[in-house]
Amino acid sequence: MTQAPTALLIDFDGVLRTFDPSINAKIEQRYGLEPGTVLDVALEWDRLQPAITGRITRSEWLATVAAALAERVGGPQRAAELMEEWVVYPGVVSPEVLQFVREVRAAGHPVCIATNSTVEFRDVLETFDLVGEFDAVANSAEIGVHKPAKEYFLAACALVDTPPARCMLVDDTDRMVRGARAAGLSAYRYTPGDDLSYPRRAFGL
Template sequence: MDGSPFDAVLCDFDGVVHLWDPDGMNALDRAWGLAEGTLAGAAFDGELLQAAVTGRLSDEQWRHRVAEVLAPVCGSLARAQDLVEAWSGLTGRVDADVVELLAALRGKVPVVLVSNATTRLETYLASVGLADAFDEVINTARIGVAKPDPRVFATAAQRVRVDVQRCLFVDDTLTHVDAARAAGLTGLHYQRFDQLRDIVAPLLG
């Protein structure tokens, strides 16, 4: 857009729009008599998580595999499945300030959610009231590649028909931001709301 610093805003989900209780998984570990970090270690194992966020495993398959990994330390597969079910029932908190700001931006430029997510993302967005909060949703499990792969950014830009180098990319993971910058986007390593507010201020006049 003429006179505008960006033609689209690409925004991460967890850690920007949506925030998890940092003690949520540890609390479940304690309730099951496990060392803190046990559940997270199984769920976010690099290879297993990568399979889930690139769609090689469905969300259901991923969670079943996590339960299988946890079965020995839980004492049985059934007990591990109960733990995974409790974890799956957790919900995070939507940052209302970020959502309000993104809604205002949508009147000026497209806003695209870009998330390394499992096949559950779309259902989860609906459950927390965000089904219609974005112009497009790029769920990496649906496109077969995940951040920091530059094809993710290219796909997001193509969906809203803008030049990828005219996009602002917002993420709380520095390696993803670095990859976006290397691909020619403007990258914001998100840590505080005022950072986002300040960088998009020119779009809102």
């Protein structure tokens, strides 16, 4: 019989924070790029992995993106200008998801951010006034291994002092959900606008 979760691991980008793609799309179009190009280049694995495992900083990662785009946009200077504009939009925190986090904590269950991010991620929490909203932060750049590796999830569970069988991950990516389940956690695939009724019931809310 599956045990009810007693701790929540929740993804940041795509769950707690969302982005309106049209905002950066307008910037990209001004530089002659198809919408989504910058993100596609930024997420190329050989470029992304060093950033989310703490081997390079966010600035260094974004510099590699600019270098990769330079020829397409008219040179290094113009690519640097593109990236300066592209990073301005911070996205928005979902009030519904944040309320869910608060309800889980109010019910006595620890909540851990589970994110693949850069070493500067705690600055992002400060930007959104989220410091203190979570019991722990499992940032891949601090742990040194990224989702969906089993080692990552075991480290995240340890941060809230809860065995994997009693932890639930809420994430928007199938690959992460499958990885969490393989590591012994329960996991729920989030989609934008989800009312989170299933994980609410799992936590007895």
